[in-house]
Amino acid sequence: MKTTKAVRTPGGLSVRLDPRTVVVVALLVVAVLAASVVLIGTGDFPIPAMDVLRTLAGHGNAGQEFIINDLRLPRVLVGLLVGGALGLSGALFQSISRNPLGSPDVLGLGQGATAGALVMIVIVGGSAAEVALGALVGGLVTGVAIYLLAWKRGVHGYRLVLVGIGASAFVTAVNGYLLTKADFVDAARATVWMTGSLNGRDWTQVWPLLIMFVVIAPLVAWYGRPLRMLEMGDDAAGALGVPVERTRLLLLAASVVLTAAATAAAGPVTFVALTAPQIARRLTRSPGPNLLASTALGATLLIVADLASQRAFGADQLPVGVVTGVVGGVYLLWLLVTERKAGRI
Template identity: 55%
Template sequence: MVVVALGTGDYAVPPWDVVRSLTGHGTAVTDYVVRTLRLPRVSMALVVGASLGISGAIFQSVARNPLGSPDLVGFETGAATGALLQILVLGGGPAAVALSAVGGGFGTALAVYALAYRRGVHGYRLILVGLAVAAALSSVNSYLIVKASLQEAQAAAVWMTGSLNGRGWEQLGPTAAAAAVLVPAALWLSPHLRAMELGDPAAKALGVPVERSRLLLVLVAVMLAAVATAAAGPISFVALAAPQLARRVTRTAGVALVPAGLMGALLLLASDYGAQRVLAPIQLPVGIMTGAIGGLYLMWLLVHEWRSARA
């Protein structure tokens, strides 16, 4: 998919020439098209998609529910609130918007965790509290956009859709650096996550500090989602669908953080490729494509869960 995305466009590059350019053996023209014009966007799609996939896998495991996802339980909505406050109220630049998005997601996570804590945090309570917080923050976001000027509202609406348009190396650097810290942290905590899927009593018997591990895992997952949102806006359904699809592809019932990250990267890159080609030369925001695909997936998941409950 990377080779296809790098080779497709107004100036088509054959797959072998894409590989030659990536390995440093391309011509000046192909190097410019592949490595300068297209590679930053493709790389951003991979990093953001992998971050969302791993974040979703952690949330679904902690909540023990396939509907546990940062875009459904308010964390991406909180990141969007932070960004909108910076765009519409404070008037900060791109760096300030990114930091505000991370801060908004982090603050929302702390609020949801505190409200859901009753002698521990349990999956359904975390999801219900997250949905309530997400609804409240969505109303705040709508109010901010309605009260803004037309130009500011248009800029905010574009950001809220989620897009990789115009993303270059300067945006990719901080995002990749944050992912390089957070992804190893998630992998380091993954053995605790696997033990906790056996249930809190079993995990405690295995020597796992359940509540501390759960809090650390939630914080890592929130930061991954917030960094992804800061880089590309709130992109829906990738975090929801990627872990479930990865489990089905790998045929495993346990936590699969690496496959979930790879599946998230594939979903976002394929969605962005489709968003650029469906109405070419008009480029749709990738959030529209993931929302359309994710809506169908969510309907299928709800029907599947309903049938499982009846059985």
């Protein structure tokens, strides 16, 4: 039988802690930090892990400080933030929809962000910053459209998923049309962006993501208890005093912003948002949204995938989105078979 502990904070807020979840999150944090150190040392100029740690502490030579602090550390931080944002967003979507397929990948938010980026690349011919802004706007507009189309005296899980799948198909067709209208150079640039990659990321991508996380993560954590009640159904949550639609709208908005910001920073990195919450739930064996574990696992998956792509194919040869797409596609097939055998689909 699972045991949980209630901890009361100095402000009087009671927090429920599951010992297994705490251990899993701690191990994931250690794993992702270790993988990050190895990833920072990986590249055309390899740097031993101890030298990486020494340089991060401010005791490296000038060459190592330039390579690590200016070139590789921002890339790893973007990977951590993007992976964490996608993992958290996936956990929110799956809890709100009460469906393991309710992730930004399936609901079309990534495709919407891609459409915004393609408009900036193909039609406007914008800079990298303008492409990122277009992706952010595209993701937000798609999220609003899905919510409005799914609204019928409230937004319910399966209707949200079905509308999202339809929106995904529509936006994918729009993206294909935009690519056919692009010239060779713009089409090549768009294709590279659409694979999802951490190549060339610098501090200009780190700070917006970090600010977004600092604002949204505490807000989502504050609504963790109402979100857990929403998983029991709207009637039960309403009877327990949860403002159902307001809570759902706020958390959906937070998850859309997380997905759009992550896509704007690194392109559409697929399947992290789908797989991280499911694996986190299996590792913790805990009901509920598992927000912290999903965030840590999302960051771990993305960093390990980037490390694997660099070690297997060399730096800058295989974008991380290709690795996550292959792994996530296999996981999605396994999930569909499992859900079908269980009679849930």
